[in-house]
Amino acid sequence: MQFASRDRERIQDAERFAIPWLLVLLCACARMGYRVVAIERGSDKEPLAKSLGAHLYLDTDGGDVARELRGLGGADAVLGTAPGGAAMGALIAGLKIRSKLIVVGVSPDPIPVPSVPIIFGGRTLSGSLVGMPPEIEDTLAFGALHDVRPVVQTVTLDQAPEAFDSMMKGKARFRFVIKIQ
Secondary structure, rough: OOOHHEEEEHHHHOOOEEEEEEHHHHHHHOOOOEEEEEEEHHHHHHHHHHHHOOEEEEEEEHHHHHHHHHHHHOOOEEEEEOHHHHHHHHHHHHEEEEEEEEOOOOOOOOOOHHHHHHHHHEEEEOOOOOOOOOHHHHHHHHHHHHHHOOEEEEEEHHHHHHHHHHHHOOOOOOOOEOOOO
16 A cells, blocks of 8 residues: 555556455555456455455466456556565566556565566566655555555464464464554
8 A cells, every 4th residue: 555655646547456465455456446456365365355345356276367367458557565576477467558567565586577578568567665754654644535444463462472473474364463451
């Protein structure tokens, strides 16, 4: 969501916005008026994605997501939040002509960029730094204006070690908030 308020002018004409691996962001993009395609692993996440505003859900376990996006006419923009560079690079093929992949997730491995869809399709790859004070201010103002609330998992102080372990194993679904009693 932090990228959205700052970079909206760069994707203002977008109609279909694909958001892989970070369901909470789709709520903000849906509130901004985009047709949101949520991309996640596992069909169990579809109800949550739709409750947060996704118009369509694509399961990465179900096949070639880029092909499915092309079947829909392609994505105007893909917000690259993926845990790995290869997963983000694979989505370039799902972009419309003259559209973009906006990378906001830092991955330890490189993003493979195929030259044919970039050159012949006029597609672009860009990055957006998030978390700086101006972006945070814009994000909070946007959230207040459009009633976008964070989705968190609340745990007690006694449950904090298990929550930390869950986070370190990549099993946490949302940010943890420790409730001090």
